[in-house]
Amino acid sequence: MPDSSQKPPLLSVLIPCYNERSTVGELLRHVLEVPIEKEIIVIDDKSSDGSAGVVAALAKQHPEIRHVFQPVNMGKGAAIRRGIAEAVGDLVLIQDADLEYDPNEYPKLIQPIVDGHADVVFGSRFEGYPRRVMLYWHRLGNNLLTFLSNCTTNLDLTDMETCYKVFRREVIQSINLKSNRFGIEPEITAKVARRGYRIFEVPISYYGRDYWEGKKINWKDGFSAIWTIFRYGLFDDPSNEPKTYKTLRRRGSLKRYNKWIWERVAPYVGQRVLEVGAGSGTMTRFLYGRELIVATDKETPYIDRLRNAFRRRPGMIVDRLDLDRDDAVELASHEFDTILCINVLEHTTDDAAALRRAYQLLMPGGRIIIFVPAGKDLFGTLDRGIGHQRRYERDELISLLQAAGFEVEETVYQNRAAKLAWRLNSKLFNRNALPAAQSKIFDRLVPLLKALDGARPKSGLSLIAIGKKPSLGNEAAVSVEANASASPSVVRSPLPAS
Secondary structure (H helix, E strand, O other): OOOOOOOOOOEEEEEEEOOOHHHHHHHHHHHHHOOOOEEEEEEEOOOOOOHHHHHHHHHHHOOOEEEEEOOOOOOHHHHHHHHHHHOOOOEEEEOOOOOOOOHHHHHHHHHHHHOOOOOEEEEEOOOOOOEOOOOHHHHHHHHHHHHHHHHHHOOOOOOOOOOOEEEEHHHHHOOOOOOOOOOHHHHHHHHHHHOOOOEEEEEOOEOOOOHHHOOOOOHHHHHHHHHHHHHHHHOOOHHHOOOOHHHHHHHHOOHHHHHHHHHHHHHHOOOEEEEEOOOOOOOHHHHOOOOEEEEEEOOHHHHHHHHHHHOOOOOEEEEEOOOOOHHHHHHHHHOEEEEEEEOOHHHOOOHHHHHHHHHHHEEEEEEEEEEEEEOHHHOOHHHHHOOOOOOEOHHHHHHHHHHOOOEEEEEEEEOOOOHHHHHHHHHHOOOOOOOHHHHHHHHHOHHHHHHHHOOOOOOOOEEEEEEEOOOOOOHHHHHHHHOOOOOOOOOOOOOOOO
16 A cells, blocks of 8 residues: 555656647646646647747746757657656656647556556556547557557557556656657557566547647558567667676576576575675575565666566565665665675676675675686676676685675685687687577586586686675684785685585
């Protein structure tokens, strides 16, 4: 149930407007009458019929109306993108400047998001009443576009082309949209589907208009929409995701390899776990069932994916965390006994400072589990392509952990045989990502790679380190030990053989 004591959300209503003088004034009056706290952003797309004057007159009377102008006529999609950038409300709703949609339905459109059930809401013209009977070919065209969109996104929408779409602001502002015209509808749909956002449909009334009344969409826009559906529904848009997305998605499909990593680190994982850089949740799934799991990331797309994947799972929390920021230590109240840091430290700006913050997050006696790329001589185009700042030598990693205050319980290499393939791809072929075929072959060869590694390989593509925060009373002694000149390469109790 929503908390009635919370302040009602601010709604940003985006109204793209191009030559709608006959309707925009009346539409704005209807929007103003809706009893919801709101800002109204009218994006004038270089109208030439006097629409701007109508809006300007109303904006003088009503401060909640913001009137912004496009420098040239760029299309509905470009106007919506401008409005999204301008929005400051908690929720963002798209409203056409005509009178086809009824603003009185805002409350039911935003309710699934307010209740915490949805991230995105579509208003369906075909599920609600009353509605003006549409022209047959328009209805057929809408059905075809929705069908094709559903085929590529695996959604079950009834009205993809609807104008009424509502979003949590951070959702829509985190998506990189490109369409300038009516292709904005299938592009939005494809990209929110790829992110795994929770999408609800709400029946709405519809009062369609004909071309003589000012309707602008035509058959050319239908073909453009089909192109957009296939472009964004079937293929990733790299500009819409963090740089690490392609790598994480591919890594998530390596089931044998991920299980191999888990087998190595599982004996050291406690019951109250902080996972740093959880990404799409590949390792998070291995943690399920523990007393507390706090899965974190610093990128909004990953945080949203994690929340949608693990929502309603007992003992699981998703939060934002960046070990390069001082406010990272705010999560210490969870009293973690384990920090899982898989493929994270090499991405930090200052790894020494990141480890010091991790130390503050742990309870005395707790452990940090570090998994990083090994071998500085292997650093090359593959590392740069996936955002690695560095690779590590064993002694260097031990020194970093000790300098942060940890007792180093264990360090061990993993995946010795793959070093040659990495070197060839990164140094000889100058690739910035491993080919998909190689990744699949590698995953199938994991049983052989494990056998070649044995219990304690002398080198490897990756390096695992286990650091322990001293128990109360032992921290002073450990501080002295960390500053001692003893060799950092002392081997402690070995990891169990997989």
